[in-house]
Amino acid sequence: MRWDIFCHVIDNYGDIGVCWRLARQLVTEFDISVRMLVDDLGAMQRICPAIDPRLAVQNIRGVEILHWVEPFADLVPADVVIETFGCELPPHYVAAMAAASPRFSEPEGKTDRIWINLEYLSAEQWVEGCHGLASPHPSLPLIKYFFFPGFTAATGGLLREAELFALRDASRTDPAGLWRELGITNPAANEATVSLFCYDSAPISDLLEAWAGSISPVRCLLPEGTASASAASWAGISRLAAGDSIQRGNLTLHVIPFMSQENYDHLLWACDCNFVRGEDS
Structure with a gap:
C-alpha cells in the first residue's frame, strides 16, 4: 500500500x-x-x-x-x-x-x-x-x-508514536544532557523552566516583564527566529541570536537554536511549562 x-x-x-x-x-x-x-x-x-x-x-x-x-x-x-x-x-x-x-x-x-x-x-x-x-x-x-483529530473516542484521536512515552521517560532520567547540548547551566532547584514558541507578532513583552518581576526565578528558552525580534525589542536591543542571554530581574532569557522535531520533543519534556503555537503541539 x-x-x-x-x-x-x-x-x-x-x-x-x-x-x-x-x-x-x-x-x-x-x-x-x-x-x-x-x-x-x-x-x-x-x-x-x-x-x-x-x-x-x-x-x-x-x-x-x-x-x-x-x-x-x-x-x-x-x-x-x-x-x-x-x-x-x-x-x-x-x-x-x-x-x-x-x-x-x-x-x-x-x-x-x-x-x-x-x-x-x-x-x-x-x-x-x-x-x-x-x-x-x-x-x-x-x-x-x-x-478530525481530537480528545474523545468519537474523534480521530492523537498522533502518538509507539515508543514516545519510553523516550520521554528515558529523557527525563538525564535532563542535564539537554542543557549541556544547549550550552546552558542546569536550572536551580527553585527556578521554573519555560519554553516559549510563538509568532513573532505575539505580544510577549508583558509576559516577559511579569516573569522579570516574579518572586521566584524563571528561565525562558526561546527558539531563534520565532519571537526573538519581539524579545529583542522588549530588551531594548537590535537583535537576538542563538546563544544570547538576557538577565532582567528574576528572568533569565536564553535564545536557543531552532531544533529538529525530535529534539524539540526532548525540550518540552525537560521544561516545567511550555507555550507552544503550532498544530504539532
Whole structure:
C-alpha cells in the first residue's frame, strides 16, 4: 500500500510538523510506503535538518519527499491520499484519481482507495459530529472523508508514536544532557523552566516583564527566529541570536537554536511549562 501526504506550509511549522510526524510513524510502525509532497522544503529543513531544499525528490528516513511545485508532475495516485488542512490537491492529480480509481465512488467499506482531508486538532465538541463525514466531489466519481483529530473516542484521536512515552521517560532520567547540548547551566532547584514558541507578532513583552518581576526565578528558552525580534525589542536591543542571554530581574532569557522535531520533543519534556503555537503541539 502507498500513501501520498500533501502539505502546504502556511506558518509556524505546525502543518509540516504534523505531516512529518505522521509520515515517519506510518513508515516505521506500519511498514507503509509514503510520499510527502511539500511546497516549502526550506520550512521542512528547520525541523528535519537532513532535507536538501534544492532537490526535487529525496528519501529521508524511509519517506520519499517530493517538492510540490507547479506545474505539478504527473504521478500515479496512491491508495490513500491525505490532503492536510484543506490544502487542495492539484486538479490533474484529482482527475487522475477519478480516472484510475472508480472505486472511490463505491459505498464505505467496499473501496480500497481512500481520500482524506486531515483537519485541525480541536477540543470543541462539534468535531465529533464532523469526524468521518463524506464529501462527494461535485463533478467526479470521488468521495473525500473528513478526519478530525481530537480528545474523545468519537474523534480521530492523537498522533502518538509507539515508543514516545519510553523516550520521554528515558529523557527525563538525564535532563542535564539537554542543557549541556544547549550550552546552558542546569536550572536551580527553585527556578521554573519555560519554553516559549510563538509568532513573532505575539505580544510577549508583558509576559516577559511579569516573569522579570516574579518572586521566584524563571528561565525562558526561546527558539531563534520565532519571537526573538519581539524579545529583542522588549530588551531594548537590535537583535537576538542563538546563544544570547538576557538577565532582567528574576528572568533569565536564553535564545536557543531552532531544533529538529525530535529534539524539540526532548525540550518540552525537560521544561516545567511550555507555550507552544503550532498544530504539532
